[in-house]
Amino acid sequence: MAKPSKSQMRYLNRGLSQPGGKLPLFDDHGQEIDPRTIRACVKAGWAEPWFANPLKPEWLVCRLTDSGRAVMEQYDGAATVSAD
Secondary structure (H helix, E strand, C coil), X not given: CCCCCXXXXXXXXXXXXXXXXXCCCECCCCCECCHHHHHHHHHHCCEEEXXXXXXXXXXEEEEECHHHHHHHHHCCHHHHCCCC
């Protein structure tokens, strides 16, 4: 299993405590999560598109997958992820 980058781990970590594993559109500082980070997590199978936002169709609303949870556990994501 590939190891996620720090930005991917920060993104995935946020879904661990959210209902349904909902992943954020914005970081802790109110900045939009880089769409490349989101797409890379989807491509790796760690996140999956959840639903389309009719008001903002360019936003990719995703949730954490079981593989995403597993990768966070494998790399102890909650302990190693820190805000920049």
